[in-house]
Amino acid sequence: MPQLFRTTWRANLSLGIQMSAVLIGFTLCALLLFSMPAFAQSTSQSVPENATATSYGDGWKCNAGYRLSGDVCAAVVVPENAYPTNRTYGLGWECLHGFRENDEATCVAVIVPDGGFLDSSGERWHCSRGFLKIDDTCQEIVVPANAYLADTTYGPAWECKRGFEALDDRCVAIVVPANAYLNSSGYGQPWTCERGYFVQDGTCAAVMIPEHAYLDDATYGTGWKCERGYATSGVNCETIELPANAHLDRSGNRWNCNKNFKSSKGLCVLDN
Template sequence: MMGFAFLICALFLFAAPAFAQSVALTIPENARAKTYGDGWNCNRGYRRDGDVCVVVIVPENAYQTNLTYGSGWECLHGFRAGVDGDCIAVIVPDGGFLDPSGEQWNCLRGYLKVADHCQEIVLPENSYLSDEPYGPPWTCKRGFEAKEDVCSAISVPVNAYLNSSEYGKPWTCERGFLEQGDVCEEVVIPAHAYFDDATYGTGWKCARGYAVAGNSCEVIDMPANAHLDRSGNRWACDRSFQRSNGRCVLDN
């Protein structure tokens, strides 16, 4: 008998806090208890404001979100929220389109956004629309270069061709010619030399065993105990020898 009474007391002790909590929970009007856990949520069409549920007033061109937080409504696609709690239509100018957010607009290709309208891009002759995010909205065709608001023909000197470089001169000299100012001069290759593709220098290099001497290539006169270095155009002393007065002497 005493065991049964003890069991009843234990059950009462465990149930008392939950019972007290459920009694203490005050659910305001237009609300319902949460399915899980403690607390309550506002009914559909209402939103929480402190400890009460207030009706959601949906302005024109808006819809209910049925969320328990925030304003409880959002503007329809093509409208944006105004400062007075209303939904203002997004006015898309000619040459523009409504972006995916439904709250802003962008200009179509071929138009430029200027203030609240889209200005048509006027292409100069010999140009085409550019998709670059910076700089002018157009690019000159091959063979032309931008000068202020026009595309001027590039003057290519004799023995040169147009290149695709974005820097420096828009043309390159043909092989066998070297850039000298605004012209391409033929490279005069001396005996015992060959053409050099470098865009600087004389345009030629001496063959192995020869060294530059002014505008010609002279044979390298090597002293005893010497050999040509990696360039092939200079000499160096053999191992255990050092250079001294144009000779290779034993390194003591």
């Protein structure tokens, strides 16, 4: 009797375990069946219409020709005088040549004033040569007589011809004194004295060359220089008297003591 009881009990226990396993498996299958459609629905709802899921992460982006508006992708509205760029960034459109963007909503025409031209960007204008930009206009430059247009970014828009200088809004003739010629300096005195003459009170006076001297083209000094063996003395050239044991220096207008001698009171004495 006890042996039969144990056998029956074991059989019932085994059957119970098997039934429990079947019930658990059925429950898991049911849960999976119900959850899979919900997951797919959630995934499909996360990417709105006219959008594409990114290749990484859980994000998405609007397709070309659409822009994010709240949680949806709305079609790009291209204003008049514009064209679609079919890009996923920016406004999605750009203004045609000759128009410019206004408040990221419209394209307004670029108004080019008389005397101006539209630049290569199609969004700005510049004044033509001979005109000056003043506010939103191009005013013609008045070039005085004896002048010509100058391509400068500052100062007057014209320059005087050679032989003339600016005086207020005119170009007046430069008065060149006798024995002088026009120079090419852009500043200072516009004329230079010829060789053998020097500036004196607005004129060119002749250089008076003393005996034993010659013309010196240096821009400073007297305009002449003493010959070798002579030294300047006022407006004359005097003979250099060499003391014993002395020689003329490199310039030829002074003297130095020979080696082993030194100068002392106009003489060259032994340097012991």
